[in-house]
Amino acid sequence: MKMSYRGNKYQSSAASLLEVKEGDIIGKYRGVECHQKLPRHIPQLQPKIYLKYRGIAYSSNPNAQPYFIPNETDVTPKECLPTETVVSEETKYNLATVHLSNLRRNLERRMEVAQSHENYRLLAMLKKEADALDDKQSIKC
Structure with missing residues (x-):
């Protein structure tokens, strides 16, 4: 398809990339x-596997198969693949404790705001939420 923009004529290639068929009326x-x-088929873009940002290697799709072979100047595949992190039970327990303390602190702040606005209906709901949070903590311990 011949097109022009501000007097410059050019050939559009976008129309030739996508084949279309007539559908329903x-x-x-x-x-x-x-x-x-x-469209008859939708073209799939190839993911960029080996990327580098400010010297740090990363991958937008670590499970994809490479569509090119990197040379010495490119990032090596080992730098791009995610490393497996092993989280111990102690770390999981510490994370859960920190999470519960953050939830409690947020809940206390919300209760103070509800009390200052004299919103007793919200305060009752927040107390129920605090009781449920305490029950959840007693079950885990």
């Missing part, structure tokens, strides 16, 4: 049937 306009145009 949408309706009629001035006696002519209008069909829905559907």
Whole structure:
């Protein structure tokens, strides 16, 4: 398709990339049937596997197969693949404790605000939430 922009003529290549087929009839306009145009296939973009930002290697899709072989100047695959982190039970317990303390502190702040605004209905709901939080903590311990 020939196109022009500000007097510069060019050939559009976007129309040739996507093949379309006629679909269902949408309706009629001035006696002519209008069909829905559907793509025959949708092209899949290849993910960029080996990327580097400020000297740090990362991958947008670590499970994808490489579509090119990196040379010495590119990032090596070992730098891109995520490392497996082993989290011990003690660390999990510490994270859960910190999470519960953050929830409690947030809940206390919300209760103070509800009390200052004299919103007793919200205060009752927050007390129920605090009781549920205490029950959840007693079950884990």
